[in-house]
Amino acid sequence: xxxxxxxxxxxxxxxxxxxxxxxxxxxxxxxxxxxxxxxxxxxxxxxxxxxxxxxxxxxxxxxxxxxxxxxxxxxxxxxxxxxxxxxxxxxxxxxxxxxxxxxxxxxxxxxxxxxxxxxxxxxxxxxxxxxxxxxxxxxxxxxxxxxxxxxxxxxxxxxxxxxxxxxxxxxxxxxxxxxxxxxxxxxxxxxxxxxxxxxxxxxxxxxxxxxxxxxxxxxxxxxxxxxxxxxxxxxxxxxxxxxxxxxxxxxxxxxxxxxxxxxxxxxxxxxxxxxxxxxxxxxxxxxxxxxxxxxxxxxxxxxxxxxxxxxxxxxxxxxxxxxxxxxxxxxxxxxxxxxxxxxxxxxxxxxxxxxxxxxxxxxxxxxxxxxxxxxxxxxxxxxxxxxxxxxxxxxxxxxxxxxxxxxxxxxxxxxxxxxxxxxxxxxxxxxxxxxxxxxxxxxxxxxxxxxxxxxxxxxxxxxxxx
Numbered sequence: 399x400x401x402x403x404x405x406x407x408x409x410x411x412x413x414x415x416x417x418x419x420x421x422x423x424x425x426x427x428x429x430x431x432x433x434x435x436x437x438x439x440x441x442x443x444x445x446x447x448x449x450x451x452x453x454x455x456x457x458x459x460x461x462x463x464x465x466x467x468x469x470x471x472x473x474x475x476x477x478x479x480x481x482x483x484x485x486x487x488x489x490x491x492x493x494x495x496x497x498x499x500x501x502x503x504x505x506x507x508x509x510x511x512x513x514x515x516x517x518x519x520x521x522x523x524x525x526x527x528x529x530x531x532x533x534x535x536x537x538x539x540x541x542x543x544x545x546x547x548x549x550x551x552x553x554x555x556x557x558x559x560x561x562x563x564x565x566x567x568x569x570x571x572x573x574x575x576x577x578x579x580x581x582x583x584x585x586x587x588x589x590x591x592x593x594x595x596x597x598x599x600x601x602x603x604x605x606x607x608x609x610x611x612x613x614x615x616x617x618x619x620x621x622x623x624x625x626x627x628x629x630x631x632x633x634x635x636x637x638x639x640x641x642x643x644x645x646x647x648x649x650x651x652x653x654x655x656x657x658x659x660x661x662x663x664x665x666x667x668x669x670x671x672x673x674x675x676x677x678x679x680x681x682x683x684x685x686x687x688x689x690x691x692x693x694x695x696x697x698x699x700x701x702x703x704x705x706x707x708x709x710x711x712x713x714x715x716x717x718x719x720x721x722x723x724x725x726x727x728x729x730x731x732x733x734x735x736x737x738x739x740x741x742x743x744x745x746x747x748x749x750x751x752x753x754x755x756x757x758x759x760x761x762x763x764x765x766x767x768x769x770x771x772x773x774x775x776x777x778x779x780x781x782x783x784x785x786x787x788x789x790x791x792x793x794x795x796x797x798x799x800x801x802x803x804x805x806x807x808x809x810x811x812x813x814x815x816x817x818x819x820x821x822x823x824x825x826x827x828x829x830x831x832x833x834x835x836x837x838x839x840x841x842x843x844x845x846x847x848x849x850x851x852x853x854x855x856x857x858x859x860x861x862x863x864x
Contacts, residue, residue, distance in 0.1 A: 399411070399454070399756075399757045400412065400757065400758060401649050401651060401759055401760065402651070402695060402759045403649050403650055404551060404650040404651065404652050405550065405551055405647075405649075405650050407553070409758075409759055410649065413648075414456070414618050415614075415616060415618055415648065418455070418456060418457060419457045419458075419459070420451050420456045420457070420459070420618050421459050421613040421614065421617050421619070422444070422448060422451075422458060422459070422460045422461070422613075422617070422618060422619045422620075422621065423460075423461045423462070423605070423609045423617050423619070423620050423621070424440065424441075424444050424460070424461075424462045424505075424621050424622055425463065425605060425623075425626055425630065426462040426463045426464050426465065426508070427464065427489075427493055428465040428468050428470055428471065428601075429464055429465065429471065429485070429489035429490050430468065430470040430473075430474040430486075430489060431470075431474070431489060432489070432496070432672040432673065432674055433492075433493055433496055433672065433673050434670035434671060434672050434673065435656060435670065435671050435672075435673060435676050435685065435700055436623075436656040436670060437673070438496075438500060438673050438685060438689065439623070439653050439654075439656055439694075439698070440621065440622055440623050440653050441497060441502055442500055442501075442502060442685075442686050442689045442690075442806075443653050443689060443760075444621045444651070445502040445503055445806060446690070446760075446762060446804075446806060447619075447621070447651070447760055448460050448503070449803075449804055449805070449806055450756050453804045458506070459506045459507070459612070459613060460505045460506045461505055461506060461508075461509065461609060461612050461613055462505040462507075462508060463509050463511065463604065463605060463608050464486070464490055464493075464508060464509070464510045464511070465511055465601065465604065466483075466490070466510045466511055466512050467482065467486070467511050467588060467598050467599070468601060471485050471486055472587055472588070481588075482587075483512075483588070486510075486512075496673045496674065496677075496682075499673075499677060500673065500682050500685060500686050500808075501682070501683070501686050501806045501807075501808040503806075507612050509608040509611070509612065511599060511604040511608070512588075514607055514608050514611065515590045517607040517608070517610075517611050518580075518599045518603055518604060518607040519580075519592050519593070520607075521603060521607045521610070521637070522538055522579045522580055522592075523593065525540065525579065525637060525640055525641055526538070528640060529541070529544065530544055530545065530636075530637070530640040530641075531579055531637075532572065533580075534570035534571070534572075535570045535582060536582025536583070536594055537570055537578060537581055537582050537594070537597070538578070538579045538594055539570070539571055539572070539576040539577065539578055539579065540576055540577050540578075540579055540633070540636060540637055540640075541572065541573070541576060542573065542575040542576050542577065542636065543556070543560065543573055544640075545636040545639070545640055547635075547639075548635075548636050549632065550635070551627060551628070551631055551635060551650060552627050552628035552632055554628065559575060560573075560575055577600065577602060577629065577633055578600035579599070579600050579602075579603045579637065580592060580594055580598070580600060580603075581597050581598055581600060582594075582595055582596070582597045583595070583596035583597045583598070601630070602629070602630055602633035602634055602637065603637060605630075605634050606634050606637050606638040606641070606646075609634075609638075610638065610642070615638075615642040615644045615646075616644055616645050616646065616647070616648065617646065617647045617648065618647075618648055619647070619648070619649045619650075619651060620634075620646075620647040620649075620650055620651075621651040621652070621653075622651075622652060622653075623652065623653055623655070624652040624653065624654055624655060625655065626652070631650070634646065651694075651760075652695070653694045653695065654694070654695050654696050654697040654698065655697050655698070656697075656698045656699075657697060657698070657699050657700065658670075658671075658699070658700050658701075671700070676705060679702060679705065680702075680705045680706060680708070680709045681709065682808065683709070683712050683807075683809070684705050684706070684708045684709035684712055685705070685708075686807070686808055687708040687709070687711055687712040687807070688704060688705055689762075690763075690765075690805055690807070691708060691762075691763055691766055692762075692763050693759075693761055693762070693763050694760055694762065695759075711766075711770075712807070712809070715769070715770075715802065715807060715809070718773045718776065718777060718798065719795070719798065719799070719802075719809055721780065721781075722776070722780060722791050722794055722795035722798065723795065724791075725780055725786050725788065725790075725791035726788050726791045726792045726795060727788070728788075729786050729787050729788040729789075729790070729791050730786065730787045730788065731787070731788060732787055733787075733789060734787065734789055734793075738787065738789075738790050741779060741790075742790070742793045742794070742797075744775075745772060745775065745794065745797050746797075748769070748771055748772035748775075748797075748801075749768075749772075749797065749800070749801065751764075751768040751771070752765045752768040752769065752801050752804075755767075755768060756804075762805060765801070765804075765805065766805070768801070769798070769801050769802065769807075772797070772798060772801070773798060776794045776798065779794075780794060822841050822844060822845055823841075823845070823850075823852070825841055826842060826845075826852070829841065
């Protein structure tokens with residue numbers, strides 16, 4: 399398996415620190431609002447990466463944090479007239495609901511910044527003792543210039559970063575490039591005791607402290623959106639390696655931006671759609687499918703049109719699944735003949751293409767294409783006219799479902815038919831047997847008005863929601 403490492407700017411063979419195990423960290427949400435479609439991209443894509451590692455037999459420990467104390471959370475608390483902790487709880491619950499809707503599995507560990515203040519303080523103390531940080535008026539700052547490889551991840555020389563650094567009005571800093579590890583308490587804001595006075599952690603330090611606590615000093619993979627590369631991930635590297643003296647991350651993965659009208663989607667630009675808003679239009683499944691149909695490093699332009707295209711693609715796969723499920727129950731009995739066995743074995747080429755795509759820098763776009771190629775072959779063989787066997791449909795369904803499961807493709811939830819609909823379908827079948835075709839047609843039309851589409855096949859009646 400090869401992954402594109404942002405640090406080296408090239409694809410590298412993945413070699414885990416510990417054989418058979420993967421330690422992954424992803425930057426989670428700052429919980430002050432509902433997540434938007436741009437936020438959803440890393441959440442979905444790195445869920446798939448985790449699933450794929452597990453599919454290939456790795457034991458994955460996946461940590462994704464919640465930033466539950468931050469200026470944005472404090473400002474939202476003032477707007478809503480509730481404590482900052484209550485704001486965080488509200489939007490953590492909202493995030494979990496949206497993540498579940500998107501088919502994202504909970505991380506192995508979901509640490510919160512406010513629950514790791516002791517670890518954060520201890521790390522800051524270590525940085526001060528090593529001369530990489532200094533206290534100033536209740537704040538603590540990291541000496542960026544002391545960490546000579548600063549800028550390596552974003553490929554910006556330290557000298558250029560220093561020249562471009564804005565002049566900060568904060569007289570407590572030794573250098574404008576220095577960043578906060580600890581912020582002195584302000585009146586009315588949440589604060590915790592520390593050796594430097596009451597205060598709260600800076601944004602960057604929490605990820606270093608929590609990843610170190612749960613995954614160790616060196617991680618296999620750290621992932622997130624490209625917007626976090628600088629300064630957040632750059633600062634994580636500096637403070638983590640300065641504190642531990644060891645390499646922080648072996649493989650850095652960053653997904654591309656999602657834009658609207660070729661402008662990056664973000665809350666600061668107020669040009670975003672929340673995941674919930676998009677789901678009301680096309681459903682959560684279409685959002686996930688939208689993300690899967692392009693390479694994770696490629697930029698994406700969001701529109702309702704492309705979301706509907708993703709929904710249509712998802713529905714095609716869902717129809718194929720239902721077709722196979724139907725014939726596993728209603729197909730012919732009997733064992734596979736030589737030609738059918740050969741057909742099943744030939745489907746292995748699509749699994750091989752799927753794995754090759756995913757092994758080549760996690761290319762979900764080509765992996766999805768392999769699934770569609772597989773289902774095209776299956777549909778040509780498994781249909782009412784072919785009168786397929788149950789065993790053949792079952793084998794094809796297993797191979798198809800295996801690959802869809804790796805990507806977490808969220809098939810449409812048609813639900814169960816209620817008693818009234820089931821009774822109408824049964825009544826129509828009885829009318830057809832009695833050759834009362836006028837009544838059968840009337841019931842078909844009634845069901846159609848209810849959104850239930852029937853298809854009569856030699857193997858029995860099939861239904862779908864229209």
